[in-house]
Amino acid sequence: MPRPRVHDLEHLLDAAEQMAVESGPAAVTVRALSEATSVSNGAIYHAFGSRAGLMGRVWLRAAQRFLDVQRAAVDDASTAGFSSEAAVEAVVAAADSPAEFLLRQPVSGRFLLTVSRQELLGSGEISEDLAGEMRRLDRVLVELFADLARSVFDRADREAVTVIRDCVVELPTALLLHGRRTPDPAVRRRLAAAVRAVLAVPLPPARDTTPTTTN
The missing domain is CATH 1.10.10.60 (Homeodomain-like)
Known part of the structure; x- marks a missing residue:
């Protein structure tokens, strides 16, 4: 066939x-x-190959689209130069990317909120190649977090990368994506303010040099 x-x-x-x-x-x-x-x-x-393979491919395409939007936003914010302010704004841009993605590509954005990657991977019905492609995106995110940590804190140890992850993953999840609501300008401004506030808190001394991983 x-x-x-x-x-x-x-x-x-x-x-x-x-x-x-x-x-x-x-x-x-x-x-x-x-x-x-x-x-x-x-x-x-x-x-x-299977229904699970189909859903995995849809998820992978949507996730890659999101990462492209996020990376472009970070790159655009970084063009302001190498100042500490520009570094902070790059993190703000990364945190705001879920909102921007939902507005630009609402179907793909809502799909990522609807379909769990962990359930797809845990189904046992996805090929190893496809599962490997889906997990590879974790490394892309960790690399982004480490790049942002170096820009903001001049270090990329576990503590620094965890703070960036909190700004880019945890805060948007709580403020933008809670209840899967459509983000509005006021919510996005609150998110930006929260990210700037978190990044203004000095880090404790570095304890190790191993970046954290995503879940």
Whole structure:
């Protein structure tokens, strides 16, 4: 059976993503996707291996899109120079990226809030190659956290990277994504103020040089 063409694959991913957001992840079945796209069940299985493989590919694409938006925001903020203020604003930009992503690409953004990566990886139905690609994004995030820590604190030990992670992951989760609400300007301003306040607190002396990892 021939593999669907690249544009057909994108169409399948788009349709599955929309279906998960509108009706919940359980609504995304190979049969439902086939009916929605007029692509045969066999072609879908040939392209993705399983339903879990399909959902994993949708998740990976959405996550990569988010990381691209986040990295671009950090790079734009960093163009202001190498001052401490520019370094702080780069962290603010990274923290604000979930809000920006939800506004730019609402379907992909809501998919990431709806579908758990851990559940996908824990299903045992995803190929090792796909699971490895999904886990690889952890390293991308850790590298970003370490880069930001060096810019702000001139160090990238566990303590420094943990503070950056709190700013970029924990604060946005609490302020922007709690209840999966659409972020508004006031909430984004509060987040920016919270990030700046956290970064203004001096770090204790470094105890080790091992960056923390994501969950």
